[in-house]
Amino acid sequence: MRLQEKRLRQAVQGKTVLITGASSGIGRDVALLLAHYEANLILVGRNEERLRDVALKTGAQIYVMDLREKENRQRLCQEINQLDIFINNAGLSIHRSIYDSLERAHDFTRTMAINYFAPVELMLHFIPLLDVAQGQIVNVSTINTKFRPMAKWAAYQASKAAFDTWLRAVAPEVKHIVSTIYLPLVRTPMIASTKKYEYMPAMSSETAAKRIARLLYTKKKEDKPWWLLFLRFVRP
Numbered sequence: 001m002r003l004q005e006k007r008l009r010q011a012v013q014g015k016t017v018l019i020t021g022a023s024s025g026i027g028r029d030v031a032l033l034l035a036h037y038e039a040n041l042i043l044v045g046r047n048e049e050r051l052r053d054v055a056l057k058t059g060a061q062i063y064v065m066d067l068r069e070k071e072n073r074q075r076l077c078q079e080i081n082q083l084d085i086f087i088n089n090a091g092l093s094i095h096r097s098i099y100d101s102l103e104r105a106h107d108f109t110r111t112m113a114i115n116y117f118a119p120v121e122l123m124l125h126f127i128p129l130l131d132v133a134q135g136q137i138v139n140v141s142t143i144n145t146k147f148r149p150m151a152k153w154a155a156y157q158a159s160k161a162a163f164d165t166w167l168r169a170v171a172p173e174v175k176h177i178v179s180t181i182y183l184p185l186v187r188t189p190m191i192a193s194t195k196k197y198e199y200m201p202a203m204s205s206e207t208a209a210k211r212i213a214r215l216l217y218t219k220k221k222e223d224k225p226w227w228l229l230f231l232r233f234v235r236p
């Protein structure tokens with residue numbers, strides 16, 4: 001996939017860009033890509049070693065923190081008083097039968113904590129900042145939110161769908177741009193523990209990063225695979 005480099009540079013050069021979940025996978029590749037176009041990056045993740053490695057390559061400011069913790073979100077919000085672009089990318093995926101989850105209520109609280117409550121609370125602080133900057137949020141979502149509910153994906157699908165619904169409800173009210181990318185399977189550490197994905201076709205995380213970057217200059221509201229068109233016939 002080719003990017004329009006001049007347009008991307010205009011969109012991000014000198015802009016303050018916050019990326020959550022930048023220590024790994026898609027978030028890491030978005031950070032590396034936008035650093036090349038001279039964005040001022042603020043990166044968040046829990047794994048200090050991996051986040052420091054990205055910072056070394058990008059010159060980014062980093063926050064090593066668990067975004068499920070309220071005091072961490074508060075500290076981040078207190079320290080960020082100007083923001084042009086927010087890439088909501090940190091996420092947790094769980095693939096587990098409900099019969100293996102009967103003693104695991106925490107699976108549902110921890111997916112909601114990072115996939116729903118954390119971005120909602122960050123957005124409550126960032127909406128005014130993004131409005132002033134006439135900025136943009138890009139939400140890194142999944143095509144799962146477009147599918148009918150699927151067995152073994154209750155925790156992930158419900159939590160990703162919750163934030164997708166929240167953001168779509170908020171979008172008509174806010175003065176900044178709201179974009180969502182609905183990604184198919186992407187080859188990242190997130191899918192490594194699901195054995196059946198080993199041989200399934202998957203997008204590279206570099207391509208996912210480019211598609212996210214493209215939204216920063218096209219300002220489109222959505223990016224999704226063309227073949228999702230056919231799913232309108234199966235969604236309830």
Ligand SMILES: NC(=O)c1ccc[n+]([C@@H]2O[C@H](COP(=O)([O-])OP(=O)(O)OC[C@H]3O[C@@H](n4cnc5c(N)ncnc54)[C@H](OP(=O)(O)O)[C@@H]3O)[C@@H](O)[C@H]2O)c1
Pocket residue numbers: 020021022023024025026027044045046047048050065066067068088089090091092093114140141142143160182183184185186187188189190191
């Ligand atoms: N891979 C796919 O097939 C796929 C498909 C569709 C959508 N997505 C979405 O893409 C996004 C990125 O996923 P990925 O595939 O790149 O997975 P990944 O490699 O596992 O990356 C997830 C990132 O989120 C961070 N994170 C997770 N929990 C966190 C927490 N509590 N606090 C702070 N940071 C946290 C992780 O950092 P630490 O571990 O350092 O905390 C990591 O940087 C997710 O929102 C996911 O839902 C992925």
